[in-house]
Amino acid sequence: MSIEITPALSRPGALEIVNNNVALAMGAGLIPLPVVDFAAITAVQIKMGKELAEHYGVDYKEEQIKGIVIALLAAYTSTSSASVVAASAARAVPGLGSVFSVITLPVIAGGLTFAVGKVFVQHLESNRSFLTFDLSAVQAGFVREVEKGKSAAAAQAKSFGAKMVAASDRLETRFDAAIDSLLKR
Numbered sequence: 001m002s003i004e005i006t007p008a009l010s011r012p013g014a015l016e017i018v019n020n021n022v023a024l025a026m027g028a029g030l031i032p033l034p035v036v037d038f039a040a041i042t043a044v045q046i047k048m049g050k051e052l053a054e055h056y057g058v059d060y061k062e063e064q065i066k067g068i069v070i071a072l073l074a075a076y077t078s079t080s081s082a083s084v085v086a087a088s089a090a091r092a093v094p095g096l097g098s099v100f101s102v103i104t105l106p107v108i109a110g111g112l113t114f115a116v117g118k119v120f121v122q123h124l125e126s127n128r129s130f131l132t133f134d135l136s137a138v139q140a141g142f143v144r145e146v147e148k149g150k151s152a153a154a155a156q157a158k159s160f161g162a163k164m165v166a167a168s169d170r171l172e173t174r175f176d177a178a179i180d181s182l183l184k185r
Contacts, residue, residue, distance in 0.1 A: 011125065013055055018117030021048035025113035026153060029106035041109045045069045045116045049130070052117070056124040064130040072116055075139045076146055107153045114149025115142050 021044050028040035049065035119138050123130075 011056065014052060014121050014124075017048060017051045017055060018114065018121065021045070021051070021117060022110045022113045022149070022153065025109040026106040026156075029109035037105060037109075041112065042069060042073065045073075045113055048113065048117055049120055052120045052124055053130065058124055058129050060130050064133075068130060068133050068135070069116060071135050072119065072138075072142055073112065075135070076112060076115075076143055107150050110153025110156070111146045111148075111150030114152060115145035118145050118149075 024047075025041050025044045028044055029037060031037040031040055046062065046066050046069050049069060050060065050062065053060040053065070119142055123133060123138075
């Protein structure tokens with residue numbers, strides 16, 4: 001998945017760190033346990049913060065990054081809590097709920113991780129540390145970036161789904177040919 005952050009604002013390698021963690025978060029969104037999925041997504045975002053801090057040569061404490069990630073997620077969920085809670089809780093509905101959550105939660109996880117990564121990259125690009133992070137300055141922009149990230153994650157998920165359907169069709173064709181071959185013997 002390729003997330004766009006203004007190239008002029010990112011040091012080479014930062015985008016790769018964000019993109020890799022967006023993919024990991026989308027995978028974590030597939031965990032079938034409502035509380036565990038959220039914890040895994042948050043852990044990916046904290047890991048991304050540490051990787052970006054190391055990439056930019058910025059001193060950090062894990063508690064700082066964890067606090068920022070949790071505050072950003074709280075800022076988003078306070079405005080959009082229904083979608084996050086619904087996507088995670090939908091797993092409780094037999095059959096349909098798990099299909100719904102497999103589609104929506106990875107997209108939400110990707111969007112949130114994209115926005116966290118973008119905020120971190122922009123902050124670190126301005127030669128600031130996590131000690132000087134001003135949550136109130138980024139909250140409104142963060143919510144907009146989540147929506148952009150969800151759109152990009154949804155497109156990636158759709159592309160991946162199309163590839164899986166095509167692979168399944170090819171496998172089914174081969175399987176049918178093998179069965180026909182065995183029956184003709």
